[in-house]
Amino acid sequence: MSAVIDVADLKKSYNKNNTLVLKGLSFQVKKGQCFGLLGPNGAGKSTTLEILQGLKKPTSGKVSLFGMDWKDNEKQIRMKIGGLLQSNNLYGRTKVKEAVRLFASFYKDPMDVDELIERFGLTDKANAWLDSLSGGQKQRVFLAMTIVGKPELIFLDEPTTGLDPTSRQSFWEIIKSLKEEGMTVILTTHYMDEADYLCDELLIIEQGKIIESGTPDAIIHRTFTDPVIREPRKATLNDVFLKLTGHDILKQETSHA
Numbered sequence: 001m002s003a004v005i006d007v008a009d010l011k012k013s014y015n016k017n018n019t020l021v022l023k024g025l026s027f028q029v030k031k032g033q034c035f036g037l038l039g040p041n042g043a044g045k046s047t048t049l050e051i052l053q054g055l056k057k058p059t060s061g062k063v064s065l066f067g068m069d070w071k072d073n074e075k076q077i078r079m080k081i082g083g084l085l086q087s088n089n090l091y092g093r094t095k096v097k098e099a100v101r102l103f104a105s106f107y108k109d110p111m112d113v114d115e116l117i118e119r120f121g122l123t124d125k126a127n128a129w130l131d132s133l134s135g136g137q138k139q140r141v142f143l144a145m146t147i148v149g150k151p152e153l154i155f156l157d158e159p160t161t162g163l164d165p166t167s168r169q170s171f172w173e174i175i176k177s178l179k180e181e182g183m184t185v186i187l188t189t190h191y192m193d194e195a196d197y198l199c200d201e202l203l204i205i206e207q208g209k210i211i212e213s214g215t216p217d218a219i220i221h222r223t224f225t226d227p228v229i230r231e232p233r234k235a236t237l238n239d240v241f242l243k244l245t246g247h248d249i250l251k252q253e254t255s256h257a
């Protein structure tokens with residue numbers, strides 16, 4: 001599999017004192033993978049995602065997408081990627097189909113809007129206002145807007161935060177099916193079950209540095225040496241996170257709420 005993303009020694013500082021929030025990340029993402037970026041609050045996940053999407057500039061290091069860099073190939077890269085909108089009121093007074101159609105109009109050869117709406121279980125809601133939808137339905141509309149231009153690579157920043165278990169599950173199934181069709185997915189999440197279910201490879205970062213990487217199974221094997229724990233997979237990624245960072249990711253999230 002060829003690398004869709006190639007990052008080498010990525011550093012980012014937001015201030016003049018040069019305090020680094022990303023301290024030299026290096027990783028690759030292969031075509032067709034779901035790649036998960038995990039880490040506690042403030043680890044640098046969103047900053048990394050925004051740099052990959054060309055929304056922020058790195059302080060130093062190499063960032064290449066499809067073998068191209070943002071400086072010289074912005075237009076070509078933009079046509080190949082999609083980023084999930086963060087839920088907001090911008091599109092509240094827009095209807096579902098109008099919103100997906102609007103995004104389709106930006107591309108030369110978009111997907112069929114009606115088919116996409118049907119595939120995402122939104123046919124009954126095609127003429128509903130976006131702000132009348134449930135959180136799960138809204139996320140599915142945003143995902144339809146993200147993929148209607150047939151991107152090869154999509155970025156999902158905490159896509160299921162705040163969704164109920166059923167909506168999360170249906171969102172996961174959609175992501176799985178997109179991956180099976182060859183789409184590359186980059187995901188940040190605070191849910192370890194989500195990372196375990198969806199991701200082929202993970203990068204765990206803390207304070208801007210990589211503390212673990214690899215497949216969920218490989219990470220569990222490396223973190224826990226006791227065969228009683230690791231062989232029947234009694235340990236979960238949440239246990240890994242707890243052991244590596246000393247934080248329970250969900251308790252931590254709750255305490256921030």
Ligand SMILES: Nc1ncnc2c1ncn2[C@@H]1O[C@H](COP(=O)(O)OP(=O)(O)OP(=O)(O)O)[C@@H](O)[C@H]1O
Pocket residue numbers: 014021039040041042043044045046047048
């Ligand atoms: N625009 C900004 N200006 C200054 N500092 C910033 C800015 N955005 C992020 N930071 C800082 O960079 C660090 C990494 O933040 P980032 O949002 O990338 O982390 P995160 O892992 O996505 O966190 P969370 O899980 O809470 O979303 C934090 O210390 C944050 O305060």
